[in-house]
Structure formats: structure tokens, C-alpha cells
Amino acid sequence: MGGVDKGLVALQRKPLIQHVIGRLTPQVDEILINANREIAQYQSFTYPVLQDSHENFIGPLAGFSLGLQYAKYDYLLTVPCDSPFLPHDLAQRLLDALIAHDADIAVASSDGNVHPVFCLCKKSVLLSLTAYLKTGERRVSSWQKSLAYTEVDFSDCSEAFTNLNTFEDLAALELKLRHA
Numbered sequence: 001m002g003g004v005d006k007g008l009v010a011l012q013r014k015p016l017i018q019h020v021i022g023r024l025t026p027q028v029d030e031i032l033i034n035a036n037r038e039i040a041q042y043q044s045f046t047y048p049v050l051q052d053s054h055e056n057f058i059g060p061l062a063g064f065s066l067g068l069q070y071a072k073y074d075y076l077l078t079v080p081c082d083s084p085f086l087p088h089d090l091a092q093r094l095l096d097a098l099i100a101h102d103a104d105i106a107v108a109s110s111d112g113n114v115h116p117v118f119c120l121c122k123k124s125v126l127l128s129l130t131a132y133l134k135t136g137e138r139r140v141s142s143w144q145k146s147l148a149y150t151e152v153d154f155s156d157c158s159e160a161f162t163n164l165n166t167f168e169d170l171a172a173l174e175l176k177l178r179h180a
Contacts, residue, residue: 005038007081011170012177019084021045027091030072034063059138060117061129068126077120082164086118087157094120097152104128104147110158114151116140118161121147 007017017033024031033049035042036057042049050070052062060078067076075098077091087093090108098106104125108118117140125147132143154160164170 017081023086085160087160101150103150109151110154115161
């Protein structure tokens with residue numbers, strides 16, 4: 001989106017992150033925001049804002065690492081800020097699968113596509129992630145699959161995983177919502 005901070009881009013007159021927070025609040029006991037720009041704006045949502053501690057931008061795994069370090073509870077649910085319609089039962093379905101498969105991490109998938117940043121993991125995976133990052137690797141799915149891993153099929157609501165990557169994507173969604 002031309003360098004604009006996607007979490008603050010408006011959809012239906014609300015920042016994308018506000019949509020995500022609205023979906024997450026009934027599902028989790030704690031919300032942490034990972035942001036590296038526009039910190040004051042993110043702090044206005046009244047949740048802790050964690051900034052990457054790695055020198056170079058290393059992508060989503062930096063946020064995973066921070067979440068695993070600072071989360072108060074035994075599990076960490078991660079989601080991107082540009083998917084405003086994540087499932088209302090995302091946390092529960094991921095937790096159910098994690099427990100049923102005795103996994104360390106449960107990752108959402110739909111229609112044959114894996115959505116690695118939509119995941120629930122045990123806080124105990126922090127040591128594994130730290131070691132992985134020290135190797136210089138940055139691929140989210142490669143790290144995830146090195147753990148006791150399971151995928152959870154959300155094909156019944158695959159539209160929930162639509163990422164808004166361009167202003168055209170955003171305009172198309174606005175139009176669709178107006179006519180829904």
C-alpha cells in the first residue's frame with residue numbers, strides 16, 4: 001500500500017486493526033500489538049505495543065518472538081492486521097486441534113492454502129524460534145513445520161483469510177460490503 005501502515009488504513013471508517021481487535025477480544029485474554037511505526041497511534045488502542053528488537057526488519061517472526069516473550073499466558077495466537085474478518089472461532093478451533101494432535105503449533109488453512117501467520121502456539125516454542133532466527137532463516141512456515149505441527153481447515157470461512165494488500169483490494173471489499 002505504498003508504504004502506508006496497513007493496520008491504520010480505514011475500512012468502513014475504522015482502522016483495519018480495530019476490526020481485528022474487535023474479532024479477537026471475545027476470543028483471547030490478552031492482546032499485544034507488534035508495530036514499528038506510528039507507535040502513538042497504535043498505543044491509542046490501549047493495548048501494549050511491542051517494537052521489533054532485531055536490527056534489520058526480519059518479518060513476522062520478529063513479532064512472534066516478541067509475543068512469545070511478553071505474553072502472560074501459555075499460548076500465543078498470532079494474526080495479521082490486514083485481515084479484518086478473521087473467524088469468530090479462530091482461537092478455539094486452533095486450540096482444539098493443538099490439544100487433539102498434541103502439537104506445539106496449530107496453523108490455519110483453507111481451500112488448500114496455508115495461512116502461517118494465523119496460528120496458535122505454545123509459549124514453550126520460544127527457544128526453538130530463537131535458535132531458528134540465529135541461523136539467519138526467516139521463513140515462517142519452515143520454522144513452524146520444524147515443530148510438532150498441525151493444520152486446521154477453515155475452508156468453511158476461507159474469505160476470513162483475505163489479506164488487503166493494495167488500495168484496490170480495500171476498495172473492492174468496501175464495495176462488496178456496501179452491497180451485502
